[in-house]
Amino acid sequence: MSQNKIRYKATIAGKSYTIIGSRPEVHLKMVAETVDEQMRQIESLSKDLDPERRAVLAAVNAVSDQLEMQIKMMEMQNQLDELELKLKEIQE
Numbered sequence: 001m002s003q004n005k006i007r008y009k010a011t012i013a014g015k016s017y018t019i020i021g022s023r024p025e026v027h028l029k030m031v032a033e034t035v036d037e038q039m040r041q042i043e044s045l046s047k048d049l050d051p052e053r054r055a056v057l058a059a060v061n062a063v064s065d066q067l068e069m070q071i072k073m074m075e076m077q078n079q080l081d082e083l084e085l086k087l088k089e090i091q092e
Helices: 025-045 051-091
Strands: 006-012 015-021
Touching: 006 025, 015 025, 025 051
Parallel strands: none
Antiparallel strands: 006 015
8 A cells, every 4th residue: 555655755844754655746745845835824814923823823724714615525526416406307
């Protein structure tokens, strides 16, 4: 299983990290760039926050975005289910 994992070296908030994952390198790069961007945005808004607090806020933002997307996916699945039911009713 470890043969599917890749190592990606990234710089986030001025520090070097090695990210190990099974996603393609382009995905890991986009993730690292997004986290770095969010950290810089948080720093520009609240310069008095230490790096650990900025990282926690970035994590909170990421989880919030993830939950919002999950809600949207569930809503879309419900709409799809309703449309499939209507289509089935029309076909009968």
